[in-house]
Amino acid sequence: MTMHFLLLFSRQGKLRLQKWFTPIPEREKKKIVRDMTTMVLGRKPRSCNFLHWKDLKIVYKKYASLYFCCGLDAEENELLALEVLHRYVELLDKYFGNVCELDIIFNFEKAYFILDEFLLGGEVQETSKQVVSRSIEASDMLQEVSERPRSR
Amino acid sequence: MSPSVRLQEMIRVIRGARTQGEERGVIQRECAAIRAQFRQADNGTRSHNLAKLLYVHMLGYPAHFGQMECVRLIASPRYNEKRVGYLGAMMLLDEKQDASLLITNSIKNDLSHSSQYVQSLALCTLACMGSAEMCRDLAPEIDRLLRASNSYIKKKAALCAVHMVRKVPELGELFTPAARSLLSEKNHGVLHGAVVLITELCERNPDTLEQFRKAVPELVLMMKGLVMSGYSPEHNVAGISDPFLQVRILRLLRILGRNNDTASDAMNDLLAQVATNTDSSKTAGSAVLYETVLTVMDIKSESGLRVLAVNILGRFLLNNDRNIRYISMTSLQKIVQTDHNAVQRHRGTIVDCLKDQDASVKRRALELSLALVSAVNIRSLMKELLLFLSSCPPELRAHTTSGIFNAAERYAPSQRWHIDTILHVLTTAGGDVRDETVPNLIQLITTATELHCYTVHKLYRALITDISVQSLVQVACWCIGEYGDLLLRGECEETEPVQVTEDDVLDALETVLQSHMSSPATRGFALTATMKLSTRITHNVDRIRSIVSIYGSCIDVELQQRAVEYNALFKKYDHMRAAVLERMPVIDKSSPGHTNGESAGGTIKELEPTKLTQEIVFPQEPSNQVCDLLDLLGGSGEPFQPSPSLSSTAPGPASSTAGGDLLDLLGGLDVTPAPPSVTVYEKNGVTLKLQTDTQTDTGMTVTLTATNSTDGDITGLTLQAAVPKSVQLQMKAPSGDVIPAHGLGQVTQTVLLNNPNKVSLKIRVRVCYTSQSSVCQDTVQIDSFPSTAW
Numbered sequence A: 001m002t003m004h005f006l007l008l009f010s011r012q013g014k015l016r017l018q019k020w021f022t023p024i025p026e027r028e029k030k031k032i033v034r035d036m037t038t039m040v041l042g043r044k045p046r047s048c049n050f051l052h053w054k055d056l057k058i059v060y061k062k063y064a065s066l067y068f069c070c071g072l073d074a075e076e077n078e079l080l081a082l083e084v085l086h087r088y089v090e091l092l093d094k095y096f097g098n099v100c101e102l103d104i105i106f107n108f109e110k111a112y113f114i115l116d117e118f119l120l121g122g123e124v125q126e127t128s129k130q131v132v133s134r135s136i137e138a139s140d141m142l143q144e145v146s147e148r149p150r151s152r
Numbered sequence B: 001m002s003p004s005v006r007l008q009e010m011i012r013v014i015r016g017a018r019t020q021g022e023e024r025g026v027i028q029r030e031c032a033a034i035r036a037q038f039r040q041a042d043n044g045t046r047s048h049n050l051a052k053l054l055y056v057h058m059l060g061y062p063a064h065f066g067q068m069e070c071v072r073l074i075a076s077p078r079y080n081e082k083r084v085g086y087l088g089a090m091m092l093l094d095e096k097q098d099a100s101l102l103i104t105n106s107i108k109n110d111l112s113h114s115s116q117y118v119q120s121l122a123l124c125t126l127a128c129m130g131s132a133e134m135c136r137d138l139a140p141e142i143d144r145l146l147r148a149s150n151s152y153i154k155k156k157a158a159l160c161a162v163h164m165v166r167k168v169p170e171l172g173e174l175f176t177p178a179a180r181s182l183l184s185e186k187n188h189g190v191l192h193g194a195v196v197l198i199t200e201l202c203e204r205n206p207d208t209l210e211q212f213r214k215a216v217p218e219l220v221l222m223m224k225g226l227v228m229s230g231y232s233p234e235h236n237v238a239g240i241s242d243p244f245l246q247v248r249i250l251r252l253l254r255i256l257g258r259n260n261d262t263a264s265d266a267m268n269d270l271l272a273q274v275a276t277n278t279d280s281s282k283t284a285g286s287a288v289l290y291e292t293v294l295t296v297m298d299i300k301s302e303s304g305l306r307v308l309a310v311n312i313l314g315r316f317l318l319n320n321d322r323n324i325r326y327i328s329m330t331s332l333q334k335i336v337q338t339d340h341n342a343v344q345r346h347r348g349t350i351v352d353c354l355k356d357q358d359a360s361v362k363r364r365a366l367e368l369s370l371a372l373v374s375a376v377n378i379r380s381l382m383k384e385l386l387l388f389l390s391s392c393p394p395e396l397r398a399h400t401t402s403g404i405f406n407a408a409e410r411y412a413p414s415q416r417w418h419i420d421t422i423l424h425v426l427t428t429a430g431g432d433v434r435d436e437t438v439p440n441l442i443q444l445i446t447t448a449t450e451l452h453c454y455t456v457h458k459l460y461r462a463l464i465t466d467i468s469v470q471s472l473v474q475v476a477c478w479c480i481g482e483y484g485d486l487l488l489r490g491e492c493e494e495t496e497p498v499q500v501t502e503d504d505v506l507d508a509l510e511t512v513l514q515s516h517m518s519s520p521a522t523r524g525f526a527l528t529a530t531m532k533l534s535t536r537i538t539h540n541v542d543r544i545r546s547i548v549s550i551y552g553s554c555i556d557v558e559l560q561q562r563a564v565e566y567n568a569l570f571k572k573y574d575h576m577r578a579a580v581l582e583r584m585p586v587i588d589k590s591s592p593g594h595t596n597g598e599s600a601g602g603t604i605k606e607l608e609p610t611k612l613t614q615e616i617v618f619p620q621e622p623s624n625q626v627c628d629l630l631d632l633l634g635g636s637g638e639p640f641q642p643s644p645s646l647s648s649t650a651p652g653p654a655s656s657t658a659g660g661d662l663l664d665l666l667g668g669l670d671v672t673p674a675p676p677s678v679t680v681y682e683k684n685g686v687t688l689k690l691q692t693d694t695q696t697d698t699g700m701t702v703t704l705t706a707t708n709s710t711d712g713d714i715t716g717l718t719l720q721a722a723v724p725k726s727v728q729l730q731m732k733a734p735s736g737d738v739i740p741a742h743g744l745g746q747v748t749q750t751v752l753l754n755n756p757n758k759v760s761l762k763i764r765v766r767v768c769y770t771s772q773s774s775v776c777q778d779t780v781q782i783d784s785f786p787s788t789a790w
Helices: A026-041 A076-095 A103-106 A108-118 A131-147 B003-016 B022-037 B046-058 B064-074 B079-092 B104-111 B115-129 B131-145 B151-165 B169-182 B188-204 B206-213 B216-226 B244-259 B261-277 B283-298 B303-317 B322-334 B340-344 B347-355 B359-372 B378-391 B394-411 B415-432 B437-447 B449-465 B469-487 B502-514 B520-533 B543-555 B559-569 B574-580 B620-633 B659-665
Strands: A004-008 A015-020 A050-053 A056-063 A065-073 B679-683 B686-694 B701-708 B714-722 B730-732 B745-754 B763-772 B774-782
Touching: A004 A026, A004 B206, A015 A026, A015 A065, A015 A108, A026 A050, A026 A056, A026 A065, A026 B169, A050 B322, A050 B449, A056 A076, A056 B415, A065 A076, A076 A103, A076 A108, A076 A131, A076 B244, A076 B283, A103 B003, A108 A131, A108 B003, A108 B046, A108 B079, A131 B079, A131 B115, B022 B046, B022 B064, B046 B064, B046 B079, B064 B104, B079 B115, B104 B115, B104 B131, B115 B131, B115 B151, B131 B151, B131 B169, B151 B169, B169 B188, B169 B206, B188 B206, B188 B244, B188 B469, B206 B244, B216 B261, B244 B261, B244 B283, B261 B283, B261 B303, B261 B437, B261 B502, B283 B303, B283 B774, B303 B322, B303 B347, B322 B340, B322 B574, B340 B359, B340 B679, B347 B359, B347 B378, B359 B378, B359 B394, B378 B394, B378 B415, B378 B449, B394 B415, B394 B437, B415 B437, B415 B449, B437 B449, B437 B469, B449 B469, B449 B502, B469 B502, B469 B543, B469 B686, B502 B520, B502 B543, B520 B543, B520 B559, B543 B559, B559 B574, B559 B679, B679 B763, B686 B763, B701 B714, B701 B763, B714 B730, B714 B745, B714 B774
Parallel strands: none
Antiparallel strands: A004 A015, A004 A065, A050 A056, A056 A065, B679 B686, B686 B701, B701 B745, B714 B763, B730 B745, B763 B774
């Protein structure tokens, strides 16, 4: 699933996470974020989850108060993209326990770490939920250890 | 207080800011503190400061001063610092920043770190923002990791290799051997990475593609294993075992099977199996089925398999899930040209989707419906399309109308149906049609001669109902002007008769003229129509006269000009009015006059073929003469001019514009007869004289003068001329077509000749006229000319 970008934003259009898999200048990133939020938030409630924007396919899904939006190449399988987004939400849910938007706001770096165990370079790197969760746990443990002050 | 709480505290404070200004203030303070902290020595809070900075960055504030801090943190030996450092690098650095090069060394070191989680950080960052240079630098490392590491690292290394190949395609050769061996792994993560890598390599290099075709059986087995395996808790998604891997394998098979019979054969059975065994009740299964369909349609599959695939798409069309309906239609659109019949079978469902709530689905359904129109289904499909038009979203209207028109033009079963359809579209969505619709429709109406009565009745009814749709009103005015006599006659075979009085018709046209809704072009149409009616009605000509004279002082220049000319037609040239406003000929679709609504001049060929034939353009000249006239009177470029109508059958009244009188008035556009004149024809009292006047080296003006010595007027005089092939001929308007009796008057006609090749000049003239109620026609050839120019 060659993703160009993955964005999470709230109903009010506030960005909660942005992952870019292709090198894009800062100004253009801002423009893309603006365009995506406008387009997706403007969709009627029971529309289909696929859009066209420039030469990309945009797949989005609303989970509670958060919109998950990704940009794909034109030949990608949109239905699979929906599954990818869903898998990410499941991983977040498992990690935070009944995840909600506040979890992602206050622990944004964790959200990134989880994403980085699931996707790499815009592609799915691990298809097993358990393996991803275990990797995150192990990394967190390592972080905890390294944070402890070294005994002098 | 542990450092990370400070981060969350900051977030809380920022979120608590009530205004944008307050938020900015908080952030500025925090950033200042962070900058100060960065400048200090390591105090154990660096990672948290960077994390704070990254949060601020996500809100949209500048954070470039954190770039160097990222570099420093990445180089730190502590995992927590590395973690945030790499995260920062991925967010703040990209290949365009200079600082990104500085982390190359750190990445290199970390790729060989003892902890796989550190290795993982490096791989992730490299795959996310590695520049071409970095990729070239570190490719051997990645290759090493592809071969000898645990599956955790291998899967990441594979995707990192994908990124590298995208950045530096030549690296593909380096990774090909390792990629091949990865296919025998068992770990799904590694397999997935391997398949993605192989896909990338094959897409970029046809030789590699050849090589990996040999792996098709292996891939087929792999896929079979996934499809037929029992429940696997680790990879199961809604009953499908690892849909992510399945889709990627299918995609790779597609690339390998494309344009290759052997490979396609090898995967035929598998695809059929997947297509039949996959449960598509949830998205995961549908995703796999979708990919299967795409693969089947792209490789050289058997026809049975293709039909199966199209049927799957057809089933998708009936799915409750809107997403699935949408992708089904996009896929059908791609194959509608190649597998037309298969898609036709699902036409009913597609047409039903026109009524879907979702705008994207509607758009797709419209595209597909238009692609499926054929001579067989045109009537039923058009009904659906017209129904759709009445309720379709505004952004689709223009596209729908043009699609309908195209379809109607190609497959119209009858002219009446065609006209009805266009009228229906105009009434429903006249505001969204293309500009050429009006002249196209007018042209169509003129060709349907038996339907003139029906058409004008229908249009009249539409006009009195509603005058807001400009295109419809324009066509209606034109028809009423042209066929008003049929309208007034009342009876019509095809519709119920309705009594329309002359006043009713004039009322309708005047309403259009006076309405604020009418555009200037529409009012022009209405005025001209009113004028045309003056020859088709009997009682209310005065009313028309007064309407026309009122508009002589209209503010709109275009209308004013027309009104003045029509006035002139009433006053000075009343004798010509009938001829000028006669019924128009059938408009040729390709003639130049057609595209802007002018009447076409026909071309009249020389009827007797001889070796000296050349086509002459006859009536076009008189209308040009009228043009010149009108131009001089102060206007130009009207879409409809009262030009003479000439049918190619009978030599109708030649445009007896009072060319002679007016021309004299203007100082003579005609050539005054030069002395040497020779009589070329003399019969029945009609004499035809020819005079020449050499103007230029190759150009000559010939004047033909006809006189009549009989007791009765000669009427319907027409002259036609033919010259040798290389000579160009241009006939000017005759001064009239009636030669008064007893030699009291004459008719002159000028002919301009251009003889660039200076061939010997001959001219053949045919004379037609009516004398004492009998029609005469003669041809005379003139081989020698009075002037000695040549």
